Every structure is written in structure tokens, then in C-alpha cells.
Amino acid sequence: xxxxxxxxxxxxxEGQEVNITCSHNNIATNDYITWYQQFPSQGxxxxxxxxxxxxxxxxxxxxxxxxxxxxxLSLPRVSLSDTAVYYCLVGDTGFQKLVFGTGTRLLVSP
Amino acid sequence: xxxxxxxxxxxxTEKGKDVELRCDPISGHTALYxxxxxxxxxxxxxxYFQGNSAPDKSGLPSxxxxxxxxxxxxSTLTIQRTQQEDSAVYLCASSPRDRGGSGExxxxxxxxxxxx
Numbered sequence: 001x002x003x004x005x006x007x008x009x010x011x012x013x014e015g016q017e018v019n020i021t022c023s024h025n026n027i028a029t030n031d032y033i034t035w036y037q038q039f040p041s042q043g044x045x046x047x048x049x050x051x052x053x054x055x056x057x058x059x060x061x062x063x064x065x066x067x068x069x070x071x072x073l074s075l076p077r078v079s080l081s082d083t084a085v086y087y088c089l090v091g092d093t094g095f096q097k098l099v100f101g102t103g104t105r106l107l108v109s110p
Numbered sequence: 111x112x113x114x115x116x117x118x119x120x121x122x123t124e125k126g127k128d129v130e131l132r133c134d135p136i137s138g139h140t141a142l143y144x145x146x147x148x149x150x151x152x153x154x155x156x157x158y159f160q161g162n163s164a165p166d167k168s169g170l171p172s173x174x175x176x177x178x179x180x181x182x183x184x185s186t187l188t189i190q191r192t193q194q195e196d197s198a199v200y201l202c203a204s205s206p207r208d209r210g211g212s213g214e215x216x217x218x219x220x221x222x223x224x225x226x
Contacts, residue, residue: 032212043114043201043217044153051212087153093215094141094207097166100153 004088004101011107018075020104022088025069030095033064033071036087038103044087048073083108112136114218116202122224123192131187131221135204142185143203143215144177153201159185160207192225199223 005023012018024033032051036044048055050062050071061074075082085103115134123129135142144156155169159179170176174192179185189196199222203215 034212034214036215041220043203043219044215045217046214049212049214091212093212094205095160097155097158097168098143098215099155100145102152 003099004090006086006088006101006104008102009105009107011109012078013109014079015077018078018082018106018108020073020075020086020088020106021070022073022090022101023070024088024090027068027090028092030092031090032092033062033068034089034091034093035060035062035073036089036100038085038087047086078106078108080108080110082106114202114204114216116200116218116221118221119219120222120224122226124226125194126191128188128190129192129223131189131200131223133185133187133202133204133218135183135185135202136206136216137183139204139206139216140182141205141207142179143205144185144187145201145203146171146198147201147220148198156187156200189223192223194225197223197225 034049035047037047038044048060048062052064055062063072085105087100087103091098117132140161142159145153147153157177158166174190177187199220201220203217205213
């Protein structure tokens with residue numbers, strides 16, 4: 001199983017771009033990289049998923065270098081409501097156990 | 111359509127009692143996961159079901175914990191002889207696994223267990 005390492009916490013201000021990097025040195029060929037967001041007292045929810053290069057959706061971008069040993073979640077122009085814990089998850093969803101890392105606690109201030 | 115449903119949303123029990131937590135996954139989802147989250151902590155993997163295959167129980171913390179999935183749908187997590195350290199939010203997630211690439215996990219709102 002690919003182990004992930006993320007910063008424990010990050011601070012930002014409204015309107016700034018936030019980049020959260022996750023390391024996953026032993027990622028396997030079939031593994032995808034998925035990011036989840038969790039608010040207090042709620043279950044995590046899907047943000048974005050990628051396999052290689054760059055993926056963009058309406059809320060975030062995901063950058064994955066060629067060696068796939070790391071990935072960066074980019075949140076453009078964060079707002080107070082983006083304050084949450086962000087988890088990087090590496091694996092093949094639905095076909096194996098999926099182990100979450102510690103997550104990154106993002107605090108956005110006015 | 112309906113999301114992942116978990117019940118009860120809150121459960122308070124006395125030490126030593128047994129509890130059952132229920133998860134109704136999204137219809138048609140073949141994969142089902144249970145996680146535990148203690149206050150302020152990350153998600154701890156407990157068990158994983160995929161279709162009719164034998165479940166991966168490698169995350170269950172002790173033999174007091176068990177889970178089953180009936181008919182490939184509803185799952186029940188049972189904790190026997192509860193201890194105070196079992197107090198946590200128990201989260202269930204399902205995944206469709208219906209396309210070539212990896213899919214996403216759909217989480218329920220969790221069952222908060224408090225053992226007095």
C-alpha cells in the first residue's frame with residue numbers, strides 16, 4: 001500500500017492560492033491519486049482525482065509529475081469556507097483497502 | 111438519488127454493552143468500506159468489502175469488532191463488550207467501481223459512538 005505524507009497544517013488568507021503537496025514514493029502502477037475534503041462532523045467528500053499530468057475541475061487542480069511520487073492539490077482564491085482537512089489518498093478505489101494519511105488542516109483567515 | 115445512509119447517527123452506551131452500526135450504501139455500489147475517526151484524528155481503516163469476495167478485515171482493532179455485508183448491500187459493524195476507547199465516529203463509504211479507472215468514495219455522515 002502506498003503511504004502518503006502531507007503537511008499537518010497550513011494557514012492562508014482569503015483570495016490566495018493554496019498548494020498542498022502530498023508525497024507517495026511507493027505508488028503502484030494501478031494507483032490513482034484522489035483528494036478529499038472533510039469539514040467537522042461530516043464525512044469526507046471527493047474533490048479531484050488524477051493518474052498523471054494535470055487535472056482541473058470547477059473547484060481545484062491536481063498536478064502530478066511524471067514519476068508520480070508526489071502530487072499537489074491547488075485551490076485557487078480560497079475563501080473562509082475552504083477551512084477544512086484535506087486528505088491525499090493513493091490507491092485503486094473499490095479494488096483494495098484504502099488507507100488515509102493524517103491529512104492537512106487548512107485554516108483560511110480573513 | 112440517496113447517498114450513503116448510516117444509523118444510528120448517535121449512540122451512547124455503557125461500557126461492556128454490544129452495539130450495532132448500520133450502513134446502507136448507494137444502490138449498485140459493489141465496494142463498501144468502514145473507517146473509524148477519533149476526535150481530532152484522521153480516518154482509521156477498519157474493513158473493506160468488494161462484491162462477493164472475502165472481506166479485508168486487516169484493520170479491525172480487536173476480535174470484539176466484526177462486520178458483515180448481507181446480499182452485497184447493507185452492512186453492519188458490531189462491537190462487542192464496548193470499551194471507552196471505542197468512542198469515535200464510525201464512517202461508512204461505498205464506491206461503484208463501474209468504470210475502467212479508479213472511482214471515488216461516497217461517505218455517509220457517520221455514527222457517533224460514545225461509551226460511558
